[in-house]
Amino acid sequence: MKSHIxxxxxxxxxxxxxxxxxxxxxxxxxxxxLAENCAAAERDGAHSHGVFRMRDxxxxxxxxxxVDPAATPVIEDASPGFVxxxxxxxxxxxxxxxxxxxxxxxxxxxxxxxxxxxxxHHLGALSLDVEPFAEEGMIALSFINSSPAVVPYGGHTAxxxxxxxxxxxxxxxxxxxxxxxxxSVMAHGDVQIAAREGRALEPGIGVDAEGRPTTDPxxxxxxxxxxxxxxxxxxxxxxxxxxxxxxxxxGNFSAEVDPSRHxxxxxxxxxxxxxxxxxxxxRGALPDFAGRVSDIVGYVRDAGQQRLPGDRRxxxxxxxxxxxxxxxAEVLDFLDSLEAx
Amino acid sequence: MKSHIxxxxxxxxxxxxxxxxxxxxxxxxxxxxLAENCAAAERDGAHSHGVFRMRDxxxxxxxxxxVDPAATPVIEDASPGFVxxxxxxxxxxxxxxxxxxxxxxxxxxxxxxxxxxxxxHHLGALSLDVEPFAEEGMIALSFINSSPAVVPYGGHTAxxxxxxxxxxxxxxxxxxxxxxxxxSVMAHGDVQIAAREGRALEPGIGVDAEGRPTTDPxxxxxxxxxxxxxxxxxxxxxxxxxxxxxxxxxGNFSAEVDPSRHxxxxxxxxxxxxxxxxxxxxRGALPDFAGRVSDIVGYVRDAGQQRLPGDRRxxxxxxxxxxxxxxxAEVLDFLDSLEAx
Numbered sequence: 092m093k094s095h096i097x098x099x100x101x102x103x104x105x106x107x108x109x110x111x112x113x114x115x116x117x118x119x120x121x122x123x124x125l126a127e128n129c130a131a132a133e134r135d136g137a138h139s140h141g142v143f144r145m146r147d148x149x150x151x152x153x154x155x156x157x158v159d160p161a162a163t164p165v166i167e168d169a170s171p172g173f174v175x176x177x178x179x180x181x182x183x184x185x186x187x188x189x190x191x192x193x194x195x196x197x198x199x200x201x202x203x204x205x206x207x208x209x210x211x212h213h214l215g216a217l218s219l220d221v222e223p224f225a226e227e228g229m230i231a232l233s234f235i236n237s238s239p240a241v242v243p244y245g246g247h248t249a250x251x252x253x254x255x256x257x258x259x260x261x262x263x264x265x266x267x268x269x270x271x272x273x274x275s276v277m278a279h280g281d282v283q284i285a286a287r288e289g290r291a292l293e294p295g296i297g298v299d300a301e302g303r304p305t306t307d308p309x310x311x312x313x314x315x316x317x318x319x320x321x322x323x324x325x326x327x328x329x330x331x332x333x334x335x336x337x338x339x340x341x342g343n344f345s346a347e348v349d350p351s352r353h354x355x356x357x358x359x360x361x362x363x364x365x366x367x368x369x370x371x372x373x374r375g376a377l378p379d380f381a382g383r384v385s386d387i388v389g390y391v392r393d394a395g396q397q398r399l400p401g402d403r404r405x406x407x408x409x410x411x412x413x414x415x416x417x418x419x420a421e422v423l424d425f426l427d428s429l430e431a432x
Numbered sequence: 433m434k435s436h437i438x439x440x441x442x443x444x445x446x447x448x449x450x451x452x453x454x455x456x457x458x459x460x461x462x463x464x465x466l467a468e469n470c471a472a473a474e475r476d477g478a479h480s481h482g483v484f485r486m487r488d489x490x491x492x493x494x495x496x497x498x499v500d501p502a503a504t505p506v507i508e509d510a511s512p513g514f515v516x517x518x519x520x521x522x523x524x525x526x527x528x529x530x531x532x533x534x535x536x537x538x539x540x541x542x543x544x545x546x547x548x549x550x551x552x553h554h555l556g557a558l559s560l561d562v563e564p565f566a567e568e569g570m571i572a573l574s575f576i577n578s579s580p581a582v583v584p585y586g587g588h589t590a591x592x593x594x595x596x597x598x599x600x601x602x603x604x605x606x607x608x609x610x611x612x613x614x615x616s617v618m619a620h621g622d623v624q625i626a627a628r629e630g631r632a633l634e635p636g637i638g639v640d641a642e643g644r645p646t647t648d649p650x651x652x653x654x655x656x657x658x659x660x661x662x663x664x665x666x667x668x669x670x671x672x673x674x675x676x677x678x679x680x681x682x683g684n685f686s687a688e689v690d691p692s693r694h695x696x697x698x699x700x701x702x703x704x705x706x707x708x709x710x711x712x713x714x715r716g717a718l719p720d721f722a723g724r725v726s727d728i729v730g731y732v733r734d735a736g737q738q739r740l741p742g743d744r745r746x747x748x749x750x751x752x753x754x755x756x757x758x759x760x761a762e763v764l765d766f767l768d769s770l771e772a773x
């Protein structure tokens with residue numbers, strides 16, 4: 092039984108992933124951003140968006156003509172509080188990285204700003220996209236749509252992506268409060284992990300290709316679909332995500348993405364939107380915003396919620412930074428295979 | 433058995449409610465706004481925020497010193513995309529009405545704007561607050577916190593309000609797409625209706641004063657609490673609502689409101705935030721935003737979701753505008769009693 096664990100530093104892991112991205116066609120700047128994004132998810136224990144996702148990245152990069160890893164995003168200063176980004180069929184992470192500073196400047200000046208990214212491919216953890224804004228003192232919300240994977244409430248056919256949204260806010264004396272969630276009842280990455288590990292899903296998570304309830308993750312992945320979380324409420328939120336990521340940005344709805352002529356394609360050329368708010372514009376004469384975020388977190392802990400959003404991620408991160416990011420032998424073998432592929 | 437239904441026009445009902453508000457201390461402009469808000473909820477079949485709520489309004493107005501119906505909101509142009517409103521312990525509806533045009537002008541110019549209202553009392557249907565922005569071509573999101581009524585995920589004590597949020601977007605050829613939802617698994621008003629009608633709740637909705645699960649709406653209302661919708665996800669959204677409605681605006685968290693020395697008090701002097709986005713800044717060269725909203729609504733209907741968010745409300749509204757707003761004899765008796773009280 093192989094259970095030997097190797098601990099890599101963040102830089103060691105990111106360098107290794109960067110080499111794989113470059114080997115599969117990414118220019119060095121894009122490779123570096125994607126590698127750091129993926130390594131950060133692994134560092135934070137967000138395994139469904141960590142090294143596990145490298146298989147999808149490589150498959151996606153090999154799906155000829157699907158994503159352009161060398162695309163140069165076009166960033167357009169549309170109005171005092173609105174940044175438009177055309178990712179030009181490239182990855183979302185470099186598109187957002189290119190727009191981040193302009194978005195922050197606009198939010199600082201105006202109090203509120205939007206970054207609207209279209210024609211972009213997203214495979215990362217959404218929490219990592221909003222966190223840097225909170226580190227700059229901003230409230231950030233972000234939304235992504237993707238490929239059809241979720242049936243509407245009471246519907247029979249997948250229309251929505253898993254359409255996550257994320258929220259981040261600065262917090263006094265601690266790292267920012269950050270959470271993200273799929274608006275499906277389970278993240279697609281977690282269904283893939285269950286399938287890989289041969290675990291059944293709980294009832295109420297997915298349907299098969301005929302729209303019948305199933306607990307088999309393979310049936311969900313093979314033409315089936317997930318249900319929205321929270322019944323009609325989650326479905327309404329998922330609809331809102333589609334509007335904010337397609338209608339608003341000028342891009343594709345999840346249901347308009349057709350990767351069928353690109354075998355191996357995993358991502359969707361859809362969109363991402365971010366809403367930024369500068370809390371310093373709102374606090375008036377009352378105590379500092381970040382201190383107030385700490386107050387509500389304290390109330391919630393006192394009321395008995397033991398694990399707050401983001402707590403697990405921060406604990407994993409602290410451990411990873413102290414002793415290294417743990418990787419099993421089979422994961423290292425897997426990275427070897429991607430380096431050789 | 434009394435089952436005679438009287439049909440009132442919107443104006444007839446609003447006039448009648450306006451008289452009750454004035455009788456109980458509201459100046460005529462505030463009485464008119466609250467009456468139209470309440471009549472609109474009844475017109476739209478949103479009964480938990482319709483005439484049923486008049487009992488709460490009157491009780492609240494009689495709770496000496498709790499809400500100031502004559503307060504003049506202070507509207508502050510804080511930055512190019514940020515409006516601060518101090519409702520001065522008055523109702524939220526007139527505070528928002530006073531800030532609406534400035535918010536729309538800011539969003540039109542910047543692409544994005546925030547309206548941050550503090551020290552306000554809200555008893556209306558949140559959908560009615562966002563709808564007028566969509567009628568002006570804006571995307572609007574709004575959030576409200578209130579009094580502690582919802583336990584955090586896995587917690588034992590109420591910390592969150594039912595903390596609803598609402599979304600509205602213009603839609604081609606049809607009224608705006610509008611929805612609101614409590615982030616509790618059920619709206620507080622619906623628990624009150626169940627209690628009044630003597631109906632048991634479904635399991636998984638509430639806990640009693642000792643934090644034990646109960647299906648008795650009276651026990652939920654009497655020191656108990658509701659659960660968040662969608663388990664930890666709904667709880668995270670409710671936490672976000674607290675941050676956007678208290679930390680951001682400079683007001684009270686739900687858990688900081690203490691009406692105990694004001695018998696009859698129903699509302700909370702908390703806050704409300706609105707995020708406005710001008711979709712015309714985002715559409716680029718692609719088709720019109722409102723048409724794209726129609727597209728996604730079409731996809732969702734084609735996939736088998738028979739009732740979209742807001743459909744029921746629009747159907748009720750159309751019927752009410754055609755034949756009048758139906759009110760049972762007992763409701764009219766109830767209004768008589770409020771007029772005499």
